[in-house]
Amino acid sequence: MNALPISVLIVNYNAGPLLRDAVSSVLDTVSEVIVVDNGSTDGSLALLEGLATSGAMAPGQHRLQVIEAGRNLGFAAACNLGARHAHQPFLLFLNPDGRPAPGAMARMLDVLRTHPRAGMVGGLLQNPDGSEQGGGRRRIPTPGRALLRALGLTRLSRRLPDFHLHRQPLPAGPEPVEAISGACMLVRREAMAQVGPWDEGYFLHCEDLDWCLRFQRSGWDILFVPDAPVVHHQGACSRRRPYFVEWHKHRGMLRFYRKFFREDYPGPLMLLVALGVWLRFGAVAARQALRDLTGGRARG
Numbered sequence: 515m516n517a518l519p520i521s522v523l524i525v526n527y528n529a530g531p532l533l534r535d536a537v538s539s540v541l542d543t544v545s546e547v548i549v550v551d552n553g554s555t556d557g558s559l560a561l562l563e564g565l566a567t568s569g570a571m572a573p574g575q576h577r578l579q580v581i582e583a584g585r586n587l588g589f590a591a592a593c594n595l596g597a598r599h600a601h602q603p604f605l606l607f608l609n610p611d612g613r614p615a616p617g618a619m620a621r622m623l624d625v626l627r628t629h630p631r632a633g634m635v636g637g638l639l640q641n642p643d644g645s646e647q648g649g650g651r652r653r654i655p656t657p658g659r660a661l662l663r664a665l666g667l668t669r670l671s672r673r674l675p676d677f678h679l680h681r682q683p684l685p686a687g688p689e690p691v692e693a694i695s696g697a698c699m700l701v702r703r704e705a706m707a708q709v710g711p712w713d714e715g716y717f718l719h720c721e722d723l724d725w726c727l728r729f730q731r732s733g734w735d736i737l738f739v740p741d742a743p744v745v746h747h748q749g750a751c752s753r754r755r756p757y758f759v760e761w762h763k764h765r766g767m768l769r770f771y772r773k774f775f776r777e778d779y780p781g782p783l784m785l786l787v788a789l790g791v792w793l794r795f796g797a798v799a800a801r802q803a804l805r806d807l808t809g810g811r812a813r814g
Contacts (some may be wrong), residue, residue: 517577518623521600522608525592528556529610532747534565537578539613540564543620545602546576547572547578549610550592553585558610570674572744589696590721592714597711605706611747612639618742622700624669632732634706634726636694638684640653645679649695651738653677654727657771657779657787666782691738692730696722698744705734713773718759720766727774731741 522540525754526533526549532669534547541547565578581599583592593607604623608614614637622635639650653659655677679691712723726736771787775800779787 517545518543518604518619519596520601520604520619520623521602522547522606523593523596524549524597525552525589525606526550526554526558526608527552527586527609528554528558530558531554531561533558533610534607537562537565538622540606540608540619541578544575544606546600548581548599549579550581550583550596551589552583552587552592563722571602585788588714588717589719590716591714593696594711594714594788595775597706600703603703604705605701605751607696607701609701609746611749613745614698615743615745619700621737621742624699625737625742626702628644629688629735629737631733631735631775632702632730632737633709633732634694634699634701634702635688635732635739635742636691637698637744638738638740639695639746640743642745642747646684648678648680649697649748650744651679651689651691652693652695653679654692655767656725657699657775657784660767660771660787685738687741688737688739690735692736693723693726694736694738695746696725697746699747702734705729705732706808708732709734715769716766718766719768724773746765796812 518526522544524536524547529536537549537771549559549562559580559582562578562580572628579599581595587595592727593784606619618637621638625635636650639647650671650807681699688722709725712721716724729736771784774804776784
């Protein structure tokens with residue numbers, strides 16, 4: 515079988531055996547796999563030793579390449595580092611806790627080729643139990659939408675625009691969406707060259723929303739592919755440092771709002787949104803602290 519013209523880019527930070535599983539799931543299907551390691555200390559890179567590099571490769575080349583950053587660059591910067599070493603016309607950004615089902619990458623690639631104005635596509639993110647995971651298809655969380663959701667109004671009426679779409683029925687085929695998840699994102703190199711790289715001002719979280727919005731504003735479509743399933747062990751790589759992750763998640767959301775919506779929304783609303791973001795962070799941190807104190811018995 516000919517290898518797909520895809521460079522798979524995986525950013526690793528202490529993903530453990532999940533990293534090997536992710537690499538193994540794609541290695542024999544695509545032209546190259548590039549792992550960018552952000553200073554892992556768990557021995558996960560050692561687990562890659564001995565993986566096959568099958569396929570017709572030029573002398574001195576290997577299908578699997580590992581780039582050791584030596585420190586935690588953040589997700590966006592590591593993605594950009596890997597992309598600079600990629601050689602294929604299509605780039606699949608895949609989390610180390612993700613595993614595309616057989617045929618999923620070929621299906622996503624077919625959709626990209628069939629829709630020349632599509633700059634990126636995403637598959638059906640699934641939990642290990644097979645249920646659809648939030649984030650794989652969504653609307654952009656504008657400050658207005660975020661405020662409605664924070665106040666709980668979107669739960670009271672389905673007419674109000676929530677930004678999560680995974681509770682809606684799956685479409686019959688590929689469907690345009692405002693955003694997909696950086697956990698599994700197949701990107702056309704031509705589109706990336708026009709839009710620009712990931713914004714390295716984000717350390718962790720919200721950089722995928724930033725990129726999706728920039729793709730849209732540059733005239734590229736984003737498609738959700740419901741028949742390209744990808745199992746995603748969400749949060750498996752971040753459980754060791756929950757406060758660190760939540761801090762950067764909320765900090766990233768504020769950066770996202772200020773970058774794209776500061777001129778579109780009145781100052782008082784933006785202040786209210788910022789207050790809501792940090793109040794939410796405080797609530798999440800307090801809940802996590804309670805879990806720590808009670809040995810994980812407290813539930814959110």
